[in-house]
Amino acid sequence: MSAIQPPANRLWWKEPIERIEITWVLIAFVWSMVLFFMMPYWHVFGSQNLANEAYKNTPEKFTAKTQEMVDKYKVREETGLNDQKIPVVHPPAGGDVYLIARLWQWWPILELEAGQTYRLHLMSMDWLHGFSLQPENINIEVHPNYEHVLTVQPTKAGTYSIICNEYCGLNHHTMASRLFVTEKK
Ligand code: CUA
DSSP: OOOOOOSSOOOGGGOOOHHHHHHHHHHHHHHHHHHHHHHHHHHHHHOOOOOOEEOOOOOOHHHHHHHHHHHHHHHEEETTTTTTTEEEOOOOOTSSSEEEETTTTEEEEEEEETTTOOOEEEEEESEEEEEEETTTTTEEEEEEEEEEEEEOOOOSSEEEEEOSOOSSSSSSOEEEEEEEEOOOO
16 A cells, blocks of 8 residues: 555555654654744844843833933934924934834934844833834734834944834834934944
8 A cells, every 4th residue: 555545445544653654753743843843942042033022011101211312312303204393313222222013114314323223122012013123034923002122233334224023903004113223333
């Protein structure tokens, strides 16, 4: 009997397992174990995976923190996709930076310095949004009532795009912004 043709014996489940079948089961099992242990391995030794933290918080408190940063470190304004004026903020290197996700904008626009480390705090004011940084491979779900914190170090100066990659309603496609990275000062 082969593994492809129909069984010759009607009571096929009473036959001893075929060698070829048990071989494939074992190969699949070993490979799934390799992939399973690659996840923690890659998290520790790869330099790609995000190690993010999440804390319960309220939109009011998060907005207050963000507003405080904007008031202190605003450098100019830019026009967003929905024609609103959005402040551009250049916070001090090494510190905490805040970004609000809401229908349908990212607020404010952050300007960071290459080679510096920041604690990037993200929170949604309403419902699920997705923070996707292009062309980098950074992707994180942004939930309401949870503050997500990422430790980030921009490597290259330039203008990056932030797009929302979780469908969040009518104007989901306009929920795009920028992230500026300047040379180290
Ligand atoms: Cu926010 Cu889609």
